Ligand SMILES: O=P(O)(O)O[C@H]1[C@H](O)[C@@H](O)[C@H](O)[C@@H](O)[C@@H]1O
Ligand SMILES: [Mg+2]
């Protein structure tokens with residue numbers, strides 16, 4: 001598999017770039033907005049078109065590989081991570097940004113074998129930044145090596161998180177409570193890029209010390225998780241334990257010292273797992 005992983009990586013980069021071009025072109029036109037799990041969980045025809053393009057392209061080259069794609073799962077496909085080679089796809093991470101032309105939008109493609117992410121590609125289309133990682137081979141942005149921040153003092157840190165798309169009052173209260181706790185540590189700032197994949201690439205790039213979220217999905221974080229760990233960071237559960245990609249909980253941090261401080265401030269809850277949730281809306 002070692003050499004074929006490079007073939008997978010090269011193909012994922014080419015497909016992500018092609019997908020990014022479609023996203024950019026679509027930004028110039030009208031976007032028909034539909035909703036999924038809630039009134040603020042948005043999807044457009046471009047999300048669906050880009051996902052089809054990625055899956056069709058990959059199937060031509062790797063006909064036996066499996067897929068977990070955000071929009072295919074929304075249409076009723078199983079969200080099951082097996083030991084088989086699997087492409088984990090978010091065609092547009094940051095759909096709300098895309099709808100509003102807020103300029104952080106990514107194509108995220110992870111590739112896993114034995115349930116372990118081996119290749120991660122995040123293409124931040126509007127910045128034209130191609131983030132890539134292969135397990136054991138480092139993380140890169142447009143070919144330049146990435147390294148997480150060396151900061152160990154949480155008070156000198158910027159922390160990224162997201163509001164998600166669940167507007168259940170109890171969940172919103174927990175999200176805000178965690179955010180308030182982090183802000184009051186104090187930290188230099190709290191930020192939301194509006195895309196999990198780009199938040200993770202910001203950790204990998206050393207611009208923010210940590211990103212945490214409860215409620216995102218496996219396709220939001222599969223590629224980014226490898227990019228963070230290959231840039232020297234840690235990817236954990238929000239309770240500080242081992243990350244489970246299907247659990248919809250993640251904490252990516254530059255180092256353990258920062259991670260431990262953030263873990264203490266997060267109000268924990270467990271959304272339904274990706275492999276247990278009925279995603280079809
Ligand atoms: O739906 P997209 O835009 O692919 O992904 C977003 C999630 O829906 C949202 O819950 C999360 O907060 C955001 O970070 C993620 O990228
Ligand atoms: Mg997403």
Ligand SMILES: [Mg+2]
Pocket residue numbers: 047070090091092093094095
């Ligand atoms: Mg998406």
